[in-house]
Amino acid sequence: MFCGLGAALCLATGAASAQQAATAAAAEVLVGATVIVKGQALDEADRARARLDQVAGTVSVVNNADVERGRAANAEDVLAYQPGVFAAATSGNGANKISIRGSGLNAFYQGYSLGIKYLYDGLPITGPGGTQEDLLTLNGLDYTEVLNGANAFSYAALSLGGAINFVTHTGRSAPGTAIGVEAGSYGYRKYALSTGGVSADNHTDYYLAYFYNERDGFQRQTPNSGNEYVANLGHRFSDRLETRLTVRHRNEELRNGSTITLAQLAADPRQSNATTSARKKTGTTLVTSKTTLTLDDRAKLELGLAYNDYPLDNGWRYSTTPQDWRSTDGSMSLRYLRTGDTLFGKPSDTTIAFSDTRLLKGDVTAYDQNLATATRTTERQYTVYTGSRDTVLSFANELQLSEGLALSTGLSFIEVDRDAHIDRTILTTTEKFPRAVRYNDHAVAPRVGLRYQATPDLLVFANISRSVDPPVTWQMGSTGVPYIRPLKPQRATTGEIGLRAGSEAHEGTLSVYRSWISDELLSTVVRQASAGVDALIANANASKTIHQGIEAALTSKLWKNADDDRLSYRQAYTFSDFYYRGDARYGRNQLPSLPRHVYQGELLYQQAGGFYAGVNTRAMSGYYVDYANSLKAPSAVIWAAKFGYEAPGRKWKAYLDFRNLGDRHYASAASTVDNARGLDSASFYPGDGFSVYSGVVYRF
Known part of the structure; x- marks a missing residue:
């Protein structure tokens, strides 16, 4: 019998499946790269799911093997069906708007x-300068962890939105050699080659991969292309000492289309007012190293190091004012984990973690450019961010109060350094802001959570936490204006209650949260992009705001026969209610830029022999695109279908993926303006029209 999200409480009526696996995790037996739980082998994604099921809050795990039943080109593909997450592609694999619980609500301009x-693999690619999107192509992944809000405490993530951890394939999760080819509408092409394996003594594993992607673009004159190398090498020196080194290197080139008006969207969504934001990444390099030392049966120490170099040539074509960005982050993390202790006579586990990410080298130079010859002439401005850093020291404890009740407590100490100063400029202004801002900010972020195993099939949780989002360097000032804004860190207190439940037929989560936010970091488009001129974005701290919502997900096994053919339905619903608490100008207006309602559902038939077929939908309500609440993006319902076959033993597989079956003209995302005065404006990124994609993977 079908159990929809409208009757989500029916989750509590069956016998546990996910929760049983999580409870059984204590009885795990390590055998190579698999785990045996009550006689059933779990892969790495299942192990991560069992571990995260012990978190007192909303978390989820995406197995990349499930995503790869169709096109898996960008974050919208990978993060679909995740409650609380909004992910929308605007330029193929090149630009994605990603938000959790309204984080980074409208700070989006096709780049960060x-x-x-x-x-990646538990080590940050996010630094004082934010996250550039070139590594969000999500190539070579085994699975992805999504931890909403303060439920990402274990990763020293104190952002309102939480954390997303991408886990790279190893030689144990992806053995053998595989060749993949994908192609489809709007010139989409992707090629992949990978090989992995384990040494004869089972001590060393390796995974090497190469990816190439290309797309002409849905909007005209918006091609993008890139290539990426991934290497992952792990070695176990002994039962107590192991280490892993991962390297990613990516080059890409993009020419993004502009936002368009609603009238243009209805008439011809492929048109573009101007080709803007042409970006070239001449070589992003991410190197991470993680070493784990098991001190004894109850304690281990983890040391992580990361080096992330991500240069950006922004506006290299079509812009009269291109910018050359240079950014290099260095990160160090240290975690001490101890289990099996007692506190107040109760079982206790403790984690102490330290994380430091600093901008080793960061600056941006803006130039005047001759569009006819694409040559740069006069230097306009040089801004430096070197030395900015984010440092977190956290203490966490899990106390088993009774057989079914656990108390999670945590306390983080945060130190933020921001150094942004304009060394040279030819620009002038009448604004009173300074040309340099240097500050050191300290904050404390506590977290308290309860997890109660009410029955073997029902887990109830609640938590309250504090989050701190410091401004990233370029939000304070970059090249468009000759001053630095002294922005404050955004702070919030969030409460969450929810449940996880499951049975043989149904498995899902339901949670409700509310965040009281001070100094929310918001952005608005001051000047729209036009031919040869980039958009101008203003960032500011808002008055007090509220983010609250509902996050729900449910997977249902609708039918199964004796041959193991099956029919399943998975769905996710997110309700987002974000508004001012009484602003002097906007009153209690809704915050713009995200739909209030987003629903995704997929009906999938899987034959035991390997054939599968499915139909899916994504529905989004309309939403405001200005703070004055005078102009809305239209609602949309998008349908898609896919068919595929995976040969027994995973020797080869193929798929056919149909997107936007009705060729609906819709806005995938929108930029934000202060007051549109109810008039149609160029604020909308068009979503792809009807498209078809196919792919084949062969394994040796």
């Missing part, structure tokens, strides 16, 4: 993602 801490 804000309000979420992003990690």
Whole structure:
């Protein structure tokens, strides 16, 4: 019998499946790269899911094997069906708007993602300058962890949105050699080659991969292309000492289309007012190293190091004022984990973590450019951010108060350094802001959570936490104006209650949260992009705001026969209610830029022999695109379908993926303006029209 999200409480009526796996995790037996739980082998994604099921809050795990049943080109593909997460592609694999619980609500201009801490293999790619999107192509992944809000405490993530941790394939999760080819509408092409394996003594594993992507673009004159190398090498020196080194290197080139008006969207969504924000990444390099030392049966120490170099040539074509960005982050993390202790006579686990990410080298130079010859002439401005850093020291404890009740407590000490100063400029202004801002800010962020196993099939949780989002360097000032804004860190207190439940037929989560936010970091477009002129964005701290919502997800096994053919339905619903608490200018207006309601559902038939077929939908309500609440993006319902076959033993697989079956003209995302005065404005990024994609993977 079908159990929809409208009747989500029916989750509590069956026998546990996910929760049983989590409870059984204590009885795990390590056998190579798999875990045996009550006689059933779990892969790495299942292990992560069992571990995160012990978190007193909303978390989820995305197995990349499920995503790869269709096109898996960008964050919108990978983060679909995750409650509380909004992910929308605007330029193929090149630009994604990603928000969790309204984080980085409207700070989006096709290049950075804000309000979420992003990690690869537990080590950050997010630094004082935010997160550039070139590594969000999500190539070579085994699975992805999504931790909403303060539920990402274990990763020293104190952002309102939480954290997303991408876990790279190893030689154990992806053995053998694989060749993949994908192609589809609007010139989409992707090629992949990977090989992985484990040494004869089972001590060393390796995974090497190469990816190439290309797309002409949905909007005209908006091609993008890139290539990426991934290497992951792990070695176990002994039962107590192991280490892993991962390297990613990516080059890409993009020419993004402009936002368009509603009238243009209805008439011809492929048109573009101007080709703007042409970006070239001449070589992003991410190197991470993680070493784990098991001190004894109850304690271990983890040391992580990361080097992230991400240069950006922004506006290299079509802009009269291109910018050359140079950014290099260095990160160090240290975690001490101890289990099996007692506190007040109760079982106790403790974690102490330290994380430091600093901008080793950061600056931006803006130039005047001759569009006819694409040559740079006069230097306009030189701004430096070197030395900015984010440092976190946290203490966490899990106390088992009774057989079914656990108390989670945590306390983080945060130190933020921001150094932004304009060394040279030819620009002038009448604004009173300074040309340099240097500050050192300290904050404390506590977290308290309760997890209660009410029955073997029902887990109830609640938590309250504090989050701190310091401004990223370029929000304070970059090249468009000759001053630095002294922005304050955004702070919030969030409360959350919810449940996780499951049975043989149904498995899902339901949670409700509310965040009281002070000094929310918001952005608005002061000047729209036009031919040869980039958009101008203003950032500021808002008056007090509220973010609250509902996050729900449910997977249902609708039918299964004796041959193990099956029919399933998965769905996710997010309700987002974000508004001012009584602003002097905007009163209790809704905050713009995200739909209040987003629903995704997929009906999937899987034959035991390997064939599968599915139909899915994504529905979004309309939402305001200005703070004055005078202009809305239209609502949209988008349908899609896919078919595929995976040969027994995973020897080869193929898929056919149909998107936007009705060729609906819709806005995938929108930029934000102060007051549109109810008039149609160029604020909308068009979503892709009807498209078809196919892919084949062969494994040796």
